[in-house]
Amino acid sequence: MDIKRDEQRILHLLAQGGWIEHHRSRSKISEVKCFSRDGWLYPGLDLDLFRRLKRLRAISSSKGQPYRITERGLELVRSQLDNR
Numbered sequence: 330m331d332i333k334r335d336e337q338r339i340l341h342l343l344a345q346g347g348w349i350e351h352h353r354s355r356s357k358i359s360e361v362k363c364f365s366r367d368g369w370l371y372p373g374l375d376l377d378l379f380r381r382l383k384r385l386r387a388i389s390s391s392k393g394q395p396y397r398i399t400e401r402g403l404e405l406v407r408s409q410l411d412n413r
Contacts, residue, residue, distance in 0.1 A: 332385070332405055339363060339374055340387055340398060340406040349374065349388060349396035 332340070343349070346366030351358045363374040379396075382388045387402030398406075 332387075333381075335373060335378055336382060336385075336387075336405075337407065339371075339378065339382065340402050342371055343388065343398035344403060344406050347371070349379065351379075351390070351396065 342363065342365055348364055350362045350364065352360040358376070358379070361374055361376060361379045363371040365371060379388075382402070383396075385401070385405065387399060387405055388396045389399050390396045
């Protein structure tokens with residue numbers, strides 16, 4: 330299954346150890362922020378992209394913790410060279 334470029338970027342960031350924090354208002358997720366494993370905020374995530382990743386079951390959260398990549402997400406992400 331092919332995924333879009335912006336979805337690919339987020340999944341790659343999460344596969345390296347990043348996470349997505351969410352904030353709720355009236356039991357609905359109203360704001361999401363994506364962080365790299367170093368704690369830097371990644372500006373390329375919005376609610377629509379978050380919902381697409383959730384619909385693909387590429388990310389999940391348990392017990393109110395930040396969203397992390399799932400096994401399905403790891404299957405979807407294509408390998409990329411890390412420029413470190």
